[in-house]
Amino acid sequence: MLFYYLLLSGCLLPNRYSYSENGVKIELQRQSGELILLFHIDDQSNRDCKFRRVLELDNQGMKMCDLIVFYAKDSTRNICFIELKGRDIETAIQQINNTYKYFHAKLNQSNACNLVPEVNTKACIVSR
Numbered sequence: 001m002l003f004y005y006l007l008l009s010g011c012l013l014p015n016r017y018s019y020s021e022n023g024v025k026i027e028l029q030r031q032s033g034e035l036i037l038l039f040h041i042d043d044q045s046n047r048d049c050k051f052r053r054v055l056e057l058d059n060q061g062m063k064m065c066d067l068i069v070f071y072a073k074d075s076t077r078n079i080c081f082i083e084l085k086g087r088d089i090e091t092a093i094q095q096i097n098n099t100y101k102y103f104h105a106k107l108n109q110s111n112a113c114n115l116v117p118e119v120n121t122k123a124c125i126v127s128r
Helices: 002-008 051-055 089-109
Strands: 018-021 024-027 035-040 067-073 076-085 120-127
Touching: 002 035, 002 051, 002 089, 018 076, 024 076, 024 120, 051 089, 076 089, 089 120
Parallel strands: 076 120
Antiparallel strands: 018 024, 035 067, 067 076
């Protein structure tokens, strides 16, 4: 259910491999055979994405990270939680932790973890 929502909602940034916010930018270089999907999940800056509701972070009033990147090549699968932050690294860590915790809780509820190959989880804070 999580990825259905991400793919079909306003969170997906189709054919985009870069994103910038408040003077901080991330740019991904796609190589042959790689699949990269960029999801702008923070509804504070992307009003079309309601992923906060899906994760139930809105009930808790918690902050979430800016992006999720899905990467696949051959049998490798990675999910990366990304926060673009000026200087407040402690808040960035909290935003990534909140998103990771609730994302994996929802994934476990759906029992999808038992049906898919191993997915590596990563996090990245991009700052000035």
